Amino acid sequence: MPEIAFVNDVFLPLSEARVSVEDRGFQFGDGVYELVRVYAGAPFHLPEHLERLDQSARALGIPLPYPRDRWTAVIAEAVARSGFADAKVYIQVTRGVAPRDHVPAAGPVTPTVVVTVRAMTPLAPALYTGGAAVVTVADVRWARCNIKTIGLLANVLAKQQARDQGAQEALFVRDGAVLEGATSNVMLVEKRCLVTPPEGPLLLPGVTRRVVLGLAQAAGVAVKERPVREDELYAADEVLLTGTTIEVLPVARVNGRPVGAGAPGPVTTLLMARFREARG
Ligand code: PDD
Numbered sequence: 001m002p003e004i005a006f007v008n009d010v011f012l013p014l015s016e017a018r019v020s021v022e023d024r025g026f027q028f029g030d031g032v033y034e035l036v037r038v039y040a041g042a043p044f045h046l047p048e049h050l051e052r053l054d055q056s057a058r059a060l061g062i063p064l065p066y067p068r069d070r071w072t073a074v075i076a077e078a079v080a081r082s083g084f085a086d087a088k089v090y091i092q093v094t095r096g097v098a099p100r101d102h103v104p105a106a107g108p109v110t111p112t113v114v115v116t117v118r119a120m121t122p123l124a125p126a127l128y129t130g131g132a133a134v135v136t137v138a139d140v141r142w143a144r145c146n147i148k149t150i151g152l153l154a155n156v157l158a159k160q161q162a163r164d165q166g167a168q169e170a171l172f173v174r175d176g177a178v179l180e181g182a183t184s185n186v187m188l189v190e191k192r193c194l195v196t197p198p199e200g201p202l203l204l205p206g207v208t209r210r211v212v213l214g215l216a217q218a219a220g221v222a223v224k225e226r227p228v229r230e231d232e233l234y235a236a237d238e239v240l241l242t243g244t245t246i247e248v249l250p251v252a253r254v255n256g257r258p259v260g261a262g263a264p265g266p267v268t269t270l271l272m273a274r275f276r277e278a279r280g
Helices: 024-028 046-060 068-082 125-130 153-164 207-218 230-235 266-279
Strands: 004-007 010-013 031-039 087-094 112-119 132-138 169-174 177-181 185-190 193-196 222-225 238-243 247-254
Touching: 004 068, 010 068, 024 087, 031 046, 046 068, 046 087, 046 207, 068 087, 068 112, 125 247, 132 153, 132 238, 153 169, 169 247, 177 230, 185 207, 185 230, 193 207, 207 222, 207 238, 207 247, 207 266, 238 266, 247 266
Parallel strands: 132 169, 132 247, 193 222
Antiparallel strands: 004 010, 004 112, 031 087, 087 112, 169 177, 177 185, 185 193, 185 238, 238 247
């Protein structure tokens, strides 16, 4: 099965895909991205991902080169060419190729488009039946975390810190508030109410987060979007993570301390089941 790339209008094997060293994505991290799951050949909630790509690009003044239906067609063709039924589609748009200068060129620069399709390796099943470990880290990112930019160094370092402590995810804490994971959104359950930090400039409005909040409401679980303090993680009945790659992941330990009466708790178990049904 070939891993496929699409670079500036051309499909080719991923191993042959190239971009210029003068690409502003390479030089400055000047670009945006999305990651979309494919289940049984169908991209999951693609319109929401394309909407967020549009919002990220607009926030940075990067003109998206294709209308919505062209993105959809390119992604469908890339998935079809790959032959993968379960896959992850990575979409990246940078400001384009130009001689290195912090100030973007005044004239039009053609954005660089990269789409790749790769096989999906899910997390170990034991993490879903027994829960994951998370650690908290200081949020040293900038103040526009709602933009899905390719500038992910703080996330990379946080993830590395988690791994070094035997954990799967790092949760960013700023001024005592828990915001999100390095590659996921965070939720907790308090007296059967699902609580998650509200959307705003300090966290990514996750597609999975929105899907899971909807599934909770449909199942009769109360949902509250409000700031969450770090100490609430230790008092919570349940803690869970949501994200395109991890889906709904129960958390068993925060900084080594066990969560609630053991993971996954009842609300997380319900949401995992509803999510499995929703993805087909
Ligand atoms: N990241 N918060 C951050 C910082 C993320 O990087 C992600 C996902 C999420 C969850 O968003 P969504 O549900 O839309 O995937 C939240 C992807 C998976 C990545 O960087 O690979």
